[in-house]
Amino acid sequence: MIDPTVVNLSRLQFALTALYHFQFVPLTLGLSFILAAMETVYVITGKQIYKDMTLFWGKLFGINFAIGVATGLTMEFEFGTNWSMYSHFVGDVFGTPLAIEGLMAFFMESTFVGLMFFGWDRLSKPAHLAVTYIVALASNLSALWILIANGFMQDPAGARFDPTTMRMQFKSFSALVFSPDAQAKFVHTSIAGYVSGAMFVMGISAYYLLRKQHREFAARSFRIAALFGLISTLAVVTLGDALGRMDDLLQPTKLAAMEGLWHSAKGPAAPWKLFALPDDAKQRDAFSIGIPYVLTPLVAHEWNTTIPGIYALERAAKAKTVSGIKAIIALKSFGASHDPAALAAFRKHENDMGYGFLAQRYAPDQNLSAITPALLPAVLAKTARASIPNVFVEFWSFRIMVGLGVAFIVVFAFGAYYSLKNELEKHPLVMKAAMLAIPLPILACEFGWVTAENGRQPWTVYGWLPTFQSASSHGIGYMIFSLVGFVLLYSLFIAAELYLMFKYARLGPGEHAVQPKPLPVPARPVFGQPGYANKPWQ
Template sequence: MDPTVVDLSRLQFALTALYHFLFVPLTLGMSFMLVIMESVYVMTGREIWRTTVRFWGKVFGINFVLGVATGLTMEFQFGTNWSYFSHYVGDIFGAPLAIEGLMAFFLEATFVGLMFFGWDRLSRLGHLIVTFMVALGTNLSALWILIANGWMQNPTGASFNPDTMRMEVTDFGAVLFNPIAQAKFVHTVSAGYVCASVLVLGVSAFWLLRGRFTEVAKRSMTVAAAFGLASSLSVVVLGDESGYALTDNQKMKLAAIEAAWHTAPAPAGLTLVGIPDVHARETRYKVEIPYVLGLIATRSLDRQVTGMSELVLKAQERITSGVIAYDAVQKLKANPNDLAARQVFELHKRDLGYALLLKRHVDDPRKASPQLIADTAWDVVPDVPFMFWSFRTMAAIGFAMIALFATAFALCSLRIHTRTRWFLRLAVWAIPLPWIAIELGWALAEIGRQPWAIDGVLPTFLASSSLTPVALITTIVGFTLLYGTLAVIEVRLILKTIAHGPVEDDLAPLADPIPATSITA
């Protein structure tokens, strides 16, 4: 495979995925904030809450439309740009995507129209149920997508079938309850809740600074403060749980995040800052907190956090074992009834994907020298400096969000949030921060999996389609122009909606209806 084609395919998917993920978190969080606000309206019957819900519903609707449009493009790319990926693991990867479309996406599509146009046609409780179903569908969509992505990170419940030369499901329950997928889901949706809370908090603060729509702004800020505080605390707690899941399932990613080049005595210390040196394979000028990484990653004082050098040695062993499995597969292709080859394959099939890493350097992995195997083993190490600094930036923003919402909650509880102008300005400036953290988190998860499209199963450079660089550059430019235009339109629509504010534009009925007799006269 042409490396340029692979790199351009990765670039295109990264651009569309990161762009799509600008809308997903806000949709996830805003949907449940609408449920909370509308629940208050149903319980109190106060029209100010109805106005509040309808305004934030407009913001949700604008964002929802673009989230759906950009998500469809991403799914089509698996067939256009990653055709071998689709062929090799489509039986497993396609199932969660299909369920997402049938079960969750259709649920959203069915109820979202009722949510927007059913205010005067449904009872208060009926409309609240509709809003809840939209929120449920939105979050179920994220669940099935993250089950699919979690399987790419930790491919459980499936195995390679030498008769079909594809991966096939062996335990669908293991795919559904993959620990990586479950940890990613709760962490991701919590981050989405923080994202929506920051937007509502910031816009409310902007109104209060301008002295506009104060009644809606005060109530919106109170909801955002409480929901945001709970969500930001959840992000940190569930992020810790996600890190614990990496200890057993993605040790290389954890080691790269911590720039742990070598296994340290238990319990390992947590590196706050430092300068990872890829060439020397050490972290210079690091500031370390003793014991903390061991406690976070292993929940113990005596278990080690394996370093990258030791993990590379294990990868070298798995490549050697994988070559044996690869040889057995070639024999089975020639003679499917070769029982000896099938027995050898069953012993080494877990490592077949590691042998495929050698195809970057040699056509037939069986011809690889011991030195080539040793050198290739280092390919399993991702971009350590990016992983190291992205995680610390993301974590710093996460703790900043806790401080922001804790302050907002305290000010709202004391009923002085409308007069604390320094905090209102801070809330406005904080609006972009969750998006930065979320984009870094998504990039961290995907780059941390490299060089694998499916961890330990299929290398990324073997997963792409047979396209030309010209075709890829053309589509990248086209998507960039299209999405750039859509981004400008969305931002302008949201800003216009915010500037217009929560004002209902209902047409007043005619004061003196024209009698029918006057028309015929």
């Protein structure tokens, strides 16, 4: 068993590096397609202002892209350094989409980013537009393969445990790629990035309009961003609903924690909790306000479906734990003797193996064979309780994300309406709201990530491998040193991003360009003066 402090520090370090990195990803996803849209208009209309828009927003995209790459490279190495047991258990499956992401998406993106920035005078208009679209496509392909890897952690489709190697092995590559959880998360996350990019462009454009600067440039940028953002936000809400339905089917513990559902919801009158203060220790709400007749149709898309609550899920977890203990004991026996009877016993209980691993934490000396009938009820109760994620964190991270999404619809809708009517400058409140909202979509993305990953706990691979068994056996001193180092380094990256973004946004389009100084023209020498070569042919 790995020191729990090391496990917690490993989780904290990965969470911080992921949260730092994920501040840059949404802008990359969103700005890439906004650039493609602006350049498309430029190629169709030939109007210089749309090229200026593409160049200016492209500069801000480039700053964000470069720093995003720097913060993301370390994360893949963390799986090997800090999560070696996890990497051993699922490396054959999990490593494949990560490798494809690096070879197919990241390298393609990096290559064509260079062509996008430096190919304006070397490529034809259609060719350069194609390059910009390839950059946007590659950015989203990168997100696709990362989320396929993450989808495997949420729902390990396409793999099967091999008791001989003690590893998850490929069963179906197509099942891994087309996992419903992975595909739903990819679309939801990508479009959330479009919302972030749209709010970024709209907010900075509003800043120019409020200051009466670059008015035509800002008005056109604002309109494109507002329309793009409104469509994207509506799509995010719709796809978020589909993702919630996926959680209901695949991760009922996540859904129960997300809704603060202690008791099973029966019938159409079940209330959806608008506000609550979940108490994880007492497993009840200290206070709650609900809206009746909303939860069941919202989650199940039906009126009479029963949605299991935490108490019911804990009872089910106890039964799975009994089966999982038998699986681990049979697996240990098979490893020692390769007895076919032991293998058959393991296969019978194989799907509950993860609960056996989870129970090891509460067994005497982590030995499941040492659990006596007298100790079994206590082990089952602790394991069942541990199978539920932190309800307070899950409940509120989900609601903050949803609340921000609703606010974005309002801001984008008013922005698009007044922009299309050419009355935007008559409504400074809308422009100020757009400015203040610039960081909020990224904050919503962060809370969405917390909702997804906290809801998966206590597993690194849902239902198969507990988090406390996945970390590397480092010392506490090493973990503290590396954690502090990452925090300082990534804070410098964010400071650099903010400095550069503020600098070039304030300068505005065109004003930051350094014009080459003309070379001095030497005076023409006059006949008879020094410097004039007195030759017949002159």
